[in-house]
Amino acid sequence: MIIETVKIQEHGYLVNDIMSVPNEPSNRHYQLILDWINEGNLPEGRDVIEPDYVALRTGPEGYASTGDQLGMIAEGTQAAHVAEVKARFPKSNTGSITIGDVPQVLLDAAADKLFAEQLSDYTTAISRLARYIVADGREEVIESQATGERVFNEETLEMEDVVVDMVTVTAIEPVDATIIQLAYSDDVDADPTEEAIENPLITQDNIERVSAQAVVDATPQPVIDEYNS
16 A cells, blocks of 8 residues: 555544544554555644634533523623623634644654664664675684583592584585586577686675665664664
8 A cells, every 4th residue: 555645633634535544553554554654654643623613602612501500690790691691702702723833652653663663774784794705714713612522530529521523513615616617699500609607606795795785774773772782
């Protein structure tokens, strides 16, 4: 779905003036709204209806109840009360519709989603860059590790761990820098010729590493701090 507009409603959102989306994080269209916001877009706030003078005069802040007004008539204050209400809510107040603010909770939800996605992308990129370079290969790593057995050392008169050298990282030979492929000319009668090109494994490795580095370089510092913590 391509989102063009989002309008805040009382209990959800109106997308593209036709689709109602609930304010529910588990809803996939709600998640698309968050993505749309993270792309630099901003929803339109909810309509705020300002009542006209009739609604105001007859509302809770307007005329007193019939019973109260009967008491006012007896006291001689009813006319003044009516005049005061009319003055507070003149006929020039014809009502209006204004646009409210975008709820901060929605903007926070979009920011949280973007942060989580950036953290995931950064983690993946760091893992990709940590892999060996196929053009260089990888050296074998041998480490001394305890076997879990213990023996008595007659010189120190203490029990000591049995330690053996173990290969913890296997060696991988570098791939050939180039490969030979056949090249064909536009002349259908000509024989193909051989040409050396960069090994596709190296090419793909370089592309992936450049892409991963670009992600790392573009990652905001707060995301990096969260990763390091």
